[in-house]
Structure formats: structure tokens, C-alpha cells
Amino acid sequence: MTRRCHSLLAVIFLATMASLAAAKENYRFPAVxxxxxxxxxxxxxxxxAIEPMIRDFQESQPGIxxxxxxxxxxxxxxxLVAQCAKGETMADIVISSSVDHIAKLANDGCAQTYSSLNTSRTPDWAKWRDEVFGFTFEPAVIVYNRNLVPAADVPRTHHDLAELLRTKPQLYDGKIGTYDIEQSGIGYLFAFFDTQQSNIFGRLLESFGRSRAALRCCTGELLARIESGELLIGYNLLSSYAYGRYKAGAPIGIVMPRDYTLVLSRTAMIPKTAGHPDLGRKFLDYAVSSRGQAVAAEKSFFFSFDRPVPPGVDAVDPGTGSGVYRPIVIGPALLSTLDRQNRRRFLSEWKASMERD
Structure with a gap:
């Protein structure tokens, strides 16, 4: 092999390692x-989002x-798939917004069972087999720049958004953002369940394609671009992150669509080969306890299983019994989202719909 090839391989290796390093960030919270x-x-x-819960947990467990x-x-x-397959020691607790991923890991025997008084209070739709537990209530929302989107243009349903892109193509060309579902697990999950709610989603995807929608990996990146005005509207973003930016003063508005709003519960799982499962169980118990839920609603994720929608959000009151809220049920049905054939077909249809004219 030539010296030039060696150099090229070294560059590729270093770039790959840098990419992997950038994909994760580590933080340490010393015991109090x-x-x-x-x-x-x-x-x-x-x-x-998670730091307020960690610090409050440490107040109750000062030695950890x-x-x-x-x-x-x-x-x-x-x-996690690789660690479980090899029987390697895993984290003491795993938390993810991609609830289908966690359900698949549990189904494949990678989770420990746990039951306590606190976990028993988790809503039935937000837990599965005493192995997967939801501890947040996070609607998928439409976010817009309040300074740049006229009040008359604010979409309050999926149909409104599709119509807006059809009737004002020049204004919103390249100004709509959503997840790249090939990169984003949560984006893929929301899109998959969108198709089961209404046939309007197919029309909406075509509108995104015609409008040259910006596709990004993460909620934070999309929110930053909406806040700056680079994008005007974001679709299916996590309400918790959006509301955190809103509280911090970002010029954004948040809409929970009135025809239907998907709701995710971020999940926790204690891995089968957790190094310290007793500590994982302590944090899980805290997260689903009344104390943990109060901190989550007030400081971390802002929305709640049993509290009103926070102020400033354009939404239907959940107490009206309107049926607008559609929770993604944690259970075996989630496994279909990760079936290879289903995934390949869904991604193919999604890409075809999103093709630019």
C-alpha cells in the first residue's frame, strides 16, 4: 500500500473517530x-432537561x-444491541426518547424486571412487562418563529400546515424544518405513527417535498434555526425542548395540533447486565415518584401526565375529553416499527414523498 493510501486511511479513521466522539457527551455530577x-x-x-432531575435525585441520595x-x-x-449480544457490562439505567428501541431491547432479553409502589402508578400505556417505564409526557408539536410568521399563517392542524405550504410556496420555500428520519430515531417514530392517524400525513409529506423542507437530526438544531429565522416553522418537534427555549425567551410559538397530537413518554430501562442495578432502580423509582414527576413538570420536561398544559402553548385542554391526544403505547406493537422489511418500505415511501420537484 502506498504512503498516500496510508495517509488517506488515517484521515478517514480520524474523521470517523471524531464523528463518533461528537455523537455523545459525558458529564459527571459528584456526590453532594x-x-x-x-x-x-x-x-x-x-x-x-435532565440535569434538574439528576441534581434533585442527588439531594435525596447524597452519596451517589x-x-x-x-x-x-x-x-x-x-x-446497547452490541453490548447485550456480547454480555458486556452496561449502564445502570438507560433512558431514551426512541421508545421503540427500548421496547425492542426488552423484547430481546436485554432488560431486568422491576416492580415497586412507584412504578405501579405509571399509566398502563406508558409501561410494559415491568421492564420499560415511561416517565415523561411529551407531545409532538409545531413550532414557529413568532416574529416572522404572520398570525394568520400559524397552522393549528396538520391540514392547516399542508394548505399553508400549498398557498404560499414562495414565502415558505426552504423555511420548513423537520427530522431526517434516517438519522433520527424519534423522527422515524413520530412519522411512523403519523401515518396511522390520518391520511393527511401523506399530503403533508408531499408539501414538505415541494417546499424543500430542511431535514435535521435533532430537535435542538431545528429549534435553533427557527429561533434565528433561518427556518420559520418546525414540524413534530419535542414539546419539552421547545418549551424550554420558549421559557428562556426565544421568539417562538408552540402549537399542539388540534386534529390530533402524538404523545411520547420518554422511557427508562435497567439493562440485564447493568453494573449496579440497585442504583439504576433507585433512579428509576425517583423518576416515576411524585417528587421526580414534580421536578420533571416544573424544571425539566414541563408537560405532565396529570397537569394542565403549561401557559403560552396553543392547545386543546386535555380535560375536554376531545380525543386529540394520541399516546404512543409502549408495548409489542412498537416492534413493527423496527421490522427490517417494514422499515425499508417506510423509508422508501418517505423518501419518494420528500423528493424535490
């Missing part, structure tokens, strides 16, 4: 008292240091 143990959490959750690593959804799933 004398350290008695180290809890390892591997997760898909922005630090700004927390080693927290934040991943992209697909990277975390691939890591």
Missing part, C-alpha cells in the same frame, strides 16, 4: 455528600455520584 456509589446513565436527553452520557438515538441503540 461522601461518595458511596457511582450511578451510570446512558441516555438520549439534553443536559438542560452520577456519570451521565448523552447520545444520539440511533448511536445509543446500536451500542
Amino acid at each position: 455528600g461522601q461518595e458511596t456509589g457511582v450511578l451510570t446513565i446512558h441516555a438520549v436527553a439534553d443536559l438542560s 455520584t452520577v456519570d451521565y452520557t448523552d447520545y444520539l438515538t440511533n448511536e445509543l441503540y446500536d451500542l
Whole structure:
């Protein structure tokens, strides 16, 4: 092999390693008292969202240091699949917004069972087999730039958004953003369940294609571009992250679509080969407890199973019994989203719909 080939391979290797390193970030929260143990959490959750819960957990467990690593959804799933297959020691608890990934891992024997008084209070749709537990309530929302989108243009249903893109193509060309579902696990999950709610979604995808929608991996990146005005509207974004930016003063508006709103519950699982499963169980119990849920609603994820929609969000009151809220049920039905044939067909149809004219 020539020296030039060696150099090229070295560049490719270093670029690959840099990409992998960028896909995860590690944070350490020292114990507030004398350290008695180290809890390892591997997760898909922005630090700004999860940190208040970690710090409050440490107030109740002052001897526990927390080693927290934040991943992209697909990277975390691939890591866990490999570790489980090899029987390697895994994190003490795993948290992900890609609930289908966690359900698949549990179905494949990669999870421990756990039951307690706190976990028994989790809604039935948000847990499965005492192995997978949802601890957040996160609607998929439409986000827009309040300074740049006229009030008359704010879409309040999926049909409204499709019509807006049809009637004002010049204004919104290249100004709509959503997930690249080939990169984003949560984007793929939302899109998959969108197709089961209404036939309007196919029309909406075609509208995205004609409007040259910007496709991105992550909620944070899409929100930043909406806030700056580079994009005007974002579709199917996680409400918790959007509301965090809204509270911080970002010029954005948040709409929970009135025809239907998908709702995700971010899930936690104690891996079969967790290094310290006792510590994982402590954090899980905290996350689903009344105390943990209060911190999640007030400081971390803002929306709740049993509290009103936070102020400033354009939404139908959940107490009206309108049936607008459509929770993604954690259970065996999620496995179909990851079936290779189903996934290949769905991605093919999605890409065909999103093709630019």
C-alpha cells in the first residue's frame, strides 16, 4: 500500500473517530455528600432537561455520584444491541426518547424486571412487562418563529400546515424544518405513527417535498434555526425542548395540533447486565415518584401526565375529553416499527414523498 493510501486511511479513521466522539457527551455530577456509589446513565436527553432531575435525585441520595452520557438515538441503540449480544457490562439505567428501541431491547432479553409502589402508578400505556417505564409526557408539536410568521399563517392542524405550504410556496420555500428520519430515531417514530392517524400525513409529506423542507437530526438544531429565522416553522418537534427555549425567551410559538397530537413518554430501562442495578432502580423509582414527576413538570420536561398544559402553548385542554391526544403505547406493537422489511418500505415511501420537484 502506498504512503498516500496510508495517509488517506488515517484521515478517514480520524474523521470517523471524531464523528463518533461528537455523537455523545459525558458529564459527571459528584456526590453532594461522601461518595458511596457511582450511578451510570446512558441516555438520549439534553443536559438542560435532565440535569434538574439528576441534581434533585442527588439531594435525596447524597452519596451517589452520577456519570451521565448523552447520545444520539440511533448511536445509543446500536451500542446497547452490541453490548447485550456480547454480555458486556452496561449502564445502570438507560433512558431514551426512541421508545421503540427500548421496547425492542426488552423484547430481546436485554432488560431486568422491576416492580415497586412507584412504578405501579405509571399509566398502563406508558409501561410494559415491568421492564420499560415511561416517565415523561411529551407531545409532538409545531413550532414557529413568532416574529416572522404572520398570525394568520400559524397552522393549528396538520391540514392547516399542508394548505399553508400549498398557498404560499414562495414565502415558505426552504423555511420548513423537520427530522431526517434516517438519522433520527424519534423522527422515524413520530412519522411512523403519523401515518396511522390520518391520511393527511401523506399530503403533508408531499408539501414538505415541494417546499424543500430542511431535514435535521435533532430537535435542538431545528429549534435553533427557527429561533434565528433561518427556518420559520418546525414540524413534530419535542414539546419539552421547545418549551424550554420558549421559557428562556426565544421568539417562538408552540402549537399542539388540534386534529390530533402524538404523545411520547420518554422511557427508562435497567439493562440485564447493568453494573449496579440497585442504583439504576433507585433512579428509576425517583423518576416515576411524585417528587421526580414534580421536578420533571416544573424544571425539566414541563408537560405532565396529570397537569394542565403549561401557559403560552396553543392547545386543546386535555380535560375536554376531545380525543386529540394520541399516546404512543409502549408495548409489542412498537416492534413493527423496527421490522427490517417494514422499515425499508417506510423509508422508501418517505423518501419518494420528500423528493424535490
